[in-house]
Amino acid sequence: MDFGLNFFPVITPERKSAAQYYQETIRLAVLAESLGFAHVQTVEHYGSPYGGYCPDPVALLAAVAARTSTIRLTTGAVIASFNHPLKTAARLAMLDNLSDGRLDAGFGRGFLPDEFAWFQVPMAQSRARFAEMLDACVALWSGQDVTWTGEFYRFGPVTLLPRPVQRPHPPVYVASATSAESCAAAGKAGHHLQVVPSVASREQLREMLAAYREAWASSGRPDRPRIQIKYTCYLSEDRAEALAAAELFERNYIAHMAGAVAGWAGARSDQYPGYEQFVDKVRRYDFDAALAATKVLAGTPAEVRDQLAAVAGWYGDDLTVSVQISPGHMPYEQSERALRLFADRVMAEV
Structure with missing residues (x-):
């Protein structure tokens, strides 16, 4: 198992300014590198406390x-529906x-009705x-004098500058929330995978990963697929302290997620079957149930190691676990202590 550090800002300006959040994110990323973490990653969202501090992951990762x-x-x-492939491929190559x-270039479809409405993109077109977008970016990274005539984009001939350092192109990851079909398509295409266990049942996620691994194996590729799985993690030598922080910041996450997914109350799309249930799922959120189901990692180092052992048993030991250790408005000092403790007492012993 490898480990990375994930940043998903679920914060209001009253709790922490954007400037302070970015400064703390960079400090934690620098520390994570010194502690041996494999990657740092962040999201793309708009217009709400649910991720809105990171409308541009490329800018933050460049810092x-x-x-x-x-x-x-x-x-x-990167949300494919809201970006042009020429600009996206060039910015990522930069x-x-x-x-x-x-x-590592991760792409997602997006899933929030409000964001699609703001960008004036029909949800029916998202898939x-x-x-x-994904195919066009790969073509631009890999080829020269590229001419593209698709359903949504037409350009060329153009040779992208700058050319990416990694050849023929950077590793591509596909983010999938609940769709085994999407996972299988990613495996067949030779793309890596990003999943979030908090939005899928254990059985559903196992089916998604099985479909992905089977499609990858059937493609005959000699290399191994990479799977990133994302968890929030609350860690302390004091169990009560860790669980108190977990409940506080998970409820903060749910409160802001409720506002972000509210659009699903009146939205329906065959591109997102079952997503209209998000509103009710968020309303029925139960922290103790989420902890018992290992939707979140929380407790002492020994308890988190046990939770990770369970994760490996359910989903495979070839995973890269991307932990969010600084959720919401958590003070920087608390996040740093947890990050160091994770490296010393969890990562080093798993």
Whole structure:
């Protein structure tokens, strides 16, 4: 098992300013590199406390790249529906150069109705836009004099500059929330995978990963697929302290997620079957149940090691676990203590 550090800002300006959040994120990323973490990653969201402090993961990761030298930089994920492939491919290639070839390029479809409305993109197009964006970016990174005539984009002939450092292109990750079909398509295409266990049942996630691994194996590729799985993690030598922090910041996450997914109360899309249930799922959230189901990692180092052993048993020991150790408005000092403790007492002993 490898470990990375994930950043998903669920914060209001009253709790912590954007400038303070970015400064603390960079400090924690630099520390994570010194402690041996494999990657740092962040999201793309807009217009709400649910991720809205990171509308541009490339900009934040470029700031991290300037302060680090070895840790991988992962977009988790660029939202394909809201970006043009020429601009997206160029900006990601620039980050690959700024970091001397440390980019892992994660792409997602997006899932919030309000964001699609703000960008004036029909949700019914999200799957097709995602596929076209991904294929166009790979073509731009890999080829020269690229001419593209698709359903949504037309350009060329163009040779992308800058060229990415990693050849033929940076590793591509596909973010999937609940769809085994999407996971299988990623495996068949030779893309790596990002999943979030908090939004899928254990059985559902196992089916997703099985479909992905089977599709990858059937493709005949000699290399191994990479799977990133994301958890929030609350760690302390004092169990009560860890669980108190977990409940506080998980409820903060749920409160802001409720506002972000509220659009699903009136939205329906065959591109997102079952997503209309998000509103009710958030309303029925139970912290104790989430902890018991290992939707969140929390407790003493020994308890978190046991939780990770269970995760490996359910989903495989070939995972990269991306932990969010500084959620919400957690004070920097508390996040730093947890990060050091995770490296010393969890990561070193798993």
